[in-house]
Amino acid sequence: MLKKSGIRTCVAQVRVLSLIADMKPMSQLIVRQIEAKVVRKLKERAGRNGVSMEEEHRRILRDALLGENRRQASFKQCLLAMPDVGTDRDFVRQEDIPREVKL
Numbered sequence: 001m002l003k004k005s006g007i008r009t010c011v012a013q014v015r016v017l018s019l020i021a022d023m024k025p026m027s028q029l030i031v032r033q034i035e036a037k038v039v040r041k042l043k044e045r046a047g048r049n050g051v052s053m054e055e056e057h058r059r060i061l062r063d064a065l066l067g068e069n070r071r072q073a074s075f076k077q078c079l080l081a082m083p084d085v086g087t088d089r090d091f092v093r094q095e096d097i098p099r100e101v102k103l
Contacts, residue, residue, distance in 0.1 A: 029061075050074055 039053075046056035073081070 031057075050076060 042053050042056060042060075046053045049056060049059075051059075
């Protein structure tokens with residue numbers, strides 16, 4: 001008879017296997033003989049976007065070949081896109097004006 005921990009392990013393994021079975025097959029692409037400058041630029045671009053070089057490579061290929069820009073701007077990119085206007089004093093929260101509350 002299986003102990004509770006053994007049953008949990010089996011259930012977890014079944015869940016993992018079902019997730020794997022539901023995955024769509026993905027192709028792999030190996031690119032050889034790339035100039036060091038290209039690799040460096042890819043690494044820099046991936047760093048700016050906060051993703052791995054591999055993910056950045058996928059994004060570039062998708063955008064170039066499918067014409068789709070499936071990715072949304074990251075939170076960092078949204079913040080960086082905001083114009084630099086005003087001073088910190090412009091955004092200071094004002095104290096609430098007290099008002100009478102009827103209960």
